[in-house]
Amino acid sequence: MGNTNEAGDKGQRVKISAGSTGDDHLSSLSLLNAMPQQVWTAGIDGYINYVNETICRDFGYPKSVIIENGWETFVHADDLSESLNRWQESLRTEKEYTQEFRLRFADGAYYWHLARAVLIKQVNKPSIWVGTNTNIQHHKDIESRKDEFISIASHELKTPLTSIKGYNQMLLRKVEEGAVRDFLLRSEGQLNRLEKLIRDLLDVSKINAGKMLLNIESFDFSRMLREAITAMQQLAPNHTIILEDNLQLEFSGDLYRLEQVVQNFLSNAVKYSPNADRVLVSTSLKDGNVIVSVTDFGIGIEKAHLGKLFERYYRADNSSARFDGLGLGLFISAEIIKRHGGSFWIESELGKGSVFSFKLPLDQGQPILPEIKIKNRYKDQYLSIFCPEDEDIMYVEWVGHQDMRSVKHGGALMVEYLKSNPRSKVFNDNRLVLGTWSEASDWAAAVWLPLMELAGLRYFAWIFSASVFSQLSAQKSVDNDEKTAEIQFFHQANEAIEWLKNC
Numbered sequence: 001m002g003n004t005n006e007a008g009d010k011g012q013r014v015k016i017s018a019g020s021t022g023d024d025h026l027s028s029l030s031l032l033n034a035m036p037q038q039v040w041t042a043g044i045d046g047y048i049n050y051v052n053e054t055i056c057r058d059f060g061y062p063k064s065v066i067i068e069n070g071w072e073t074f075v076h077a078d079d080l081s082e083s084l085n086r087w088q089e090s091l092r093t094e095k096e097y098t099q100e101f102r103l104r105f106a107d108g109a110y111y112w113h114l115a116r117a118v119l120i121k122q123v124n125k126p127s128i129w130v131g132t133n134t135n136i137q138h139h140k141d142i143e144s145r146k147d148e149f150i151s152i153a154s155h156e157l158k159t160p161l162t163s164i165k166g167y168n169q170m171l172l173r174k175v176e177e178g179a180v181r182d183f184l185l186r187s188e189g190q191l192n193r194l195e196k197l198i199r200d201l202l203d204v205s206k207i208n209a210g211k212m213l214l215n216i217e218s219f220d221f222s223r224m225l226r227e228a229i230t231a232m233q234q235l236a237p238n239h240t241i242i243l244e245d246n247l248q249l250e251f252s253g254d255l256y257r258l259e260q261v262v263q264n265f266l267s268n269a270v271k272y273s274p275n276a277d278r279v280l281v282s283t284s285l286k287d288g289n290v291i292v293s294v295t296d297f298g299i300g301i302e303k304a305h306l307g308k309l310f311e312r313y314y315r316a317d318n319s320s321a322r323f324d325g326l327g328l329g330l331f332i333s334a335e336i337i338k339r340h341g342g343s344f345w346i347e348s349e350l351g352k353g354s355v356f357s358f359k360l361p362l363d364q365g366q367p368i369l370p371e372i373k374i375k376n377r378y379k380d381q382y383l384s385i386f387c388p389e390d391e392d393i394m395y396v397e398w399v400g401h402q403d404m405r406s407v408k409h410g411g412a413l414m415v416e417y418l419k420s421n422p423r424s425k426v427f428n429d430n431r432l433v434l435g436t437w438s439e440a441s442d443w444a445a446a447v448w449l450p451l452m453e454l455a456g457l458r459y460f461a462w463i464f465s466a467s468v469f470s471q472l473s474a475q476k477s478v479d480n481d482e483k484t485a486e487i488q489f490f491h492q493a494n495e496a497i498e499w500l501k502n503c
């Protein structure tokens with residue numbers, strides 16, 4: 001391949017006159033070169049074999065050099081490994097490739113791009129990946145200016161607030177009783193609320209900028225809970241916060257951040273249960289995890305909202321009008337829990353109340369060890385797999401609380417066993433799942449399901465856990481428009497078996 005412009009018409013500007021179709025004036029190659037986007041193709045081996053003129057102009061190299069070196073040469077070092085992993089995943093699963101990364105241009109600067117590619121299957125010709133990279137630097141700049149503005153504004157608001165709080169406290173020390181003291185106490189309450197809003201905004205900008213760092217230390221977990229409860233109890237005189245806890249536990253994590261999670265769950269429990277008089281907090285140790293649950297008897301949450309509450313700025317309809325807040329607390333809590341390798345889930349009934357739980361592993365690095373691992377049978381603390389000799393069904397049973405790590409581990413084992421014990425049907429039993437992952441569902445839909453299909457899956461019976469949050473995660477896990485397997489959800493195991501046997 002030469003280093004001249006093989007696509008021809010270098011620098012040519014193409015004009016489409018009104019009333020004509022593009023076909024009259026443009027060959028497909030000149031159309032590709034006229035595109036403001038980078039356009040490329042690659043073989044099923046993943047290697048680039050065509051780039052349009054825009055790419056040559058942007059990178060400042062001739063086509064042959066770009067093709068020979070591959071696009072990896074131009075991707076920012078920090079974005080490379082994730083981009084390559086995603087690309088490999090798409091090559092394996094044949095699903096659309098979507099990824100954001102920075103590309104180095106001829107001026108030496110890096111610009112954010114959104115890459116998308118699809119596999120085109122052709123009759124009697126090799127399949128080909130067709131991709132585009134769209135320059136999204138402008139959007140990224142605006143987004144980061146917005147984040148920067150929020151960060152600066154919240155810092156600026158914090159300084160005068162701190163001094164107002166200080167003066168308020170000085171006045172409180174001077175005024176012992178009477179109406180003035182009452183006003184001062186009220187204004188202190190409002191100042192605390194303002195302080196929390198500003199802190200949340202600051203935290204979100206830190207998370208967005210990847211700057212929320214954890215300060216890991218060993219601390220007394222129960223004491224942290226008790227202190228968070230005492231602080232909240234003072235602010236919530238109409239509720240009694242009851243702690244059911246007999247943990248004796250030294251935990252290694254960020255004390256301040258985990259206390260923030262508990263405070264957020266508690267303040268929500270109080271805020272969203274204006275007619276109730278108690279909030280329950282329970283803790284337990286299970287399979288090497290500490291689990292904390294906060295139960296309220298308040299307004300509850302509709303099922304449709306459950307899966308979205310941990311997103312930034314998300315607020316359920318029934319609360320946004322009646323209760324103040326920015327919809328940031330749960331987003332921040334989710335990030336803190338994830339950074340500790342944990343997971344969270346919600347059980348709720350509209351009009352009756354909610355249980356918000358989170359789980360943190362005591363030892364994040366410990367591998368999940370099998371209790372049984374033979375050709376057609378597997379068991380560990382989270383799941384068991386059985387492929388009976390004389391059936392076309394693989395039986396899978398998930399147990400207890402699941403998180404990203406256990407779901408990924410179990411999902412990979414299901415693929416492995418389906419390959420080594422070829423079956424077309426899977427009985428996936430979640431009845432013993434207590435609480436479940438949330439963030440693993442996207443991975444399951446994009447990666448795990450296609451791999452199961454490649455391993456031979458045709459019919460998948462999913463028996464729900466009683467946990468609604470887990471049911472939502474299950475549905476999200478198979479939310480892939482391109483799936484080929486037939487997937488059915490069941491509440492009853494016998495109905496699932498019957499369906500599978502008749503497939």
Ligand code: ADP
Nearest residue numbers: 268269272300315316319325326327328329330
């Ligand atoms: P905020 O409370 O400031 O709106 P959060 O991120 O803490 O923000 O909560 C997001 C949304 O989740 C709330 O707006 C509310 O709709 C819902 N929510 C949170 N906790 C509860 C609860 N205990 N009961 C009912 N709804 C809740």
